[in-house]
Amino acid sequence: MGDIVVSIVAKLAEYTVDPILHHARYLCCFNNIAGNLPNAKEELELTRNSVKERVEEAIMRTEKIEPAVEKWLKDVEKVLEEVHMLQGRISEVSKSYFRRQFQYFLTKEIARKIEKMAQLNHNSKFDPFSKIAELPGMKYYSSKDFVRFKSRESTYENLLEALKDKSACTIGLVGLGGSGKTTLAKEVGKKAEELKLFEKVVMATVSQTPNIKSIQMQIADKLGLKFEEKTEEGRAQRLSERLRTGTTLLILDDVWEKLEFEAIGIPYNENNKGCGVILTTRSREVCISMQCQTIIELNLLTGEEAWDLFKLNANITGESPYVLKGVATKIVDECRGLPIAIVTVGSTLKGKTVKEWELALSRLKDSEPLDIPKGLRSPYACLELI
Ligand SMILES: Nc1ncnc2c1ncn2[C@@H]1O[C@H](COP(=O)(O)OP(=O)(O)O)[C@@H](O)[C@H]1O
Ligand SMILES: [Mg+2]
Structure with a gap:
């Protein structure tokens, strides 16, 4: 109590x-x-x-x-x-x-x-x-000079469709040098990133003499992956493990010969396992040897598109002298619808006198042929002019 x-x-x-x-x-x-x-x-x-x-x-x-x-x-x-x-x-x-x-x-x-x-x-x-912080990804590439040519709309759409269809995991984009493959692949990559078709979209330049280490490093950098491994094969194994997790689209740009995916560390023949590949190349044989499920050809520009692109780059307007427009039309003809020739010649002649334009045209016609197919010598000769 x-x-x-x-x-x-x-x-x-x-x-x-x-x-x-x-x-x-x-x-x-x-x-x-x-x-x-x-x-x-x-x-x-x-x-x-x-x-x-x-x-x-x-x-x-x-x-x-x-x-x-x-x-x-x-x-x-x-x-x-x-x-x-x-x-x-x-x-x-x-x-x-x-x-x-x-x-x-x-x-x-x-x-x-x-x-x-x-x-x-x-x-x-x-x-x-x-x-x-993560790198900005495909957003890094500017689209400010990109022109959506009508004749290429279907190529753009076909590429996107092939990416949506995950069974076509290796896609080849074939076209002449300077026809706009890299430019188009970047745009498609940007769209795929925007639409979240893949968690990551990564672009790597392969070029004429491929360097496995450089390709591995380009991919790893953009994925935020740090290699501890000292050997090419060690890095390949690490990269392959990383690419098996999540979904990644790899754009391998400017491929000249068959690439060994295994040596780089790209998981292969694993449909629906996350890793999609677009390779851009001048050669259809490369696409075949790399077993592309879809091969998409990039055609040259139509006469009207070539003229519009030239006008844009050479700054030809309604006020430009009549004679200048006459010479310009002939120069554009020599470019045969090849974007790189049109852009390079157009921007070089921008602001120059009619005389200089005429001189360029005559040098273009007289230029020595290059070691390229006959029908396409003149657009590449355009580049020699500069
Ligand atoms: N759609 C486009 N819009 C504007 N310019 C383009 C376009 N496609 C190509 N070009 C021009 O042509 C040049 C070469 O294109 P690029 O994509 O590098 O060709 P490829 O990769 O086929 O060699 C570009 O630097 C650009 O100036
Ligand atoms: Mg290219």
């Missing part, structure tokens, strides 16, 4: 005496606690400034800041703003008729804010703080 009485008294004391003690403590401590507020605030501001400096440095290194850091900075700004307002109320309190009551409530709030600031200060050691 005695024990029960003691415990009831103790319980009552918790609810009655303790709050009174607390109350008294808050009143006595008001000045003390309020005096600590600026120090706590200053300390947190210093920490915030150094975190902000680290953020700026990380951004300069193109790194991405961890969400926890961003949230911390937001919380700090919010608390500092609240403390600023609280300081305003503290300076007002002495003028108030109900000074004691206000002090009591303010002391509680000040204590809470000091504790919150100490907590934020304590939680300011972030690990990790930031991480290397």
Whole structure:
């Protein structure tokens, strides 16, 4: 019975005496606690400034800041703003008729804010703080000079359709040098990325003398993959493991001869296993030897498209002299619908005199044939002009 009485008294004391003690403590401590507020605030501001400096440095290194850091900075700004307002109320309190009551409530709030600031200060050691940001992917390539030629719409659509049909996992895009394969493959890659047909779209240049290490590194860089392996085969195995996870479209640009996918680390013959390939090449045989399920040919531009592209690059307008337009038409004819010839000749002759245009045309007609098929000598001779 005695024990029960003691415990009831103790319980009552918790609810009655303790709050009174607390109350008294808050009143006595008001000045003390309020005096600590600026120090706590200053300390947190210093920490915030150094975190902000680290953020700026990380951004300069193109790194991405961890969400926890961003949230911390937001919380700090919010608390500092609240403390600023609280300081305003503290300076007002002495003028108030109900000074004691206000002090009591303010002391509680000040204590809470000091504790919150100490907590934020304590939680300011972030690990990790930031991480290397992903490369922008196909968005990196500009489309500002890309012209959507009507005669190529179907090629563009066929490429996209073949990508949607995951069973056609290796697609060949064939066309003459300078016909626009790289330009078109970039656009299709950008669209595939936009439509999220693949998680990642990666472009790598192969070129006439392929360098396995360079191809591996180009792909790895764009996937954010770091190789520890020193050998080509080690890297190939690592890359192949990475390409088996998620879905990736690889655009292998400018392939001249059969490429060994296994040597690079591209998983092969694994339909629906995530990795799609577009290869651009001048040779249909390359597509056949690399077992492309779909081969798409890129044709030359129509006369009208060639003229429009030339006008755009040579800056021919309605006001251009009649004779100049006459010479221009003949030059465009010599280009035979090959985009690279049209763009190069057009932009070189831009702003030049009619005489210079005529000279270019006669040199073009007289130029020595190059070691290329007969019907296509003149567009490539256009490039020799420059
Ligand atoms: N659709 C297009 N719109 C505008 N210019 C183009 C287009 N296609 C090709 N060109 C021009 O032709 C040049 C050669 O094209 P490119 O794609 O490099 O050819 P390929 O890869 O077939 O050798 C480009 O640098 C560009 O100036
Ligand atoms: Mg190319």
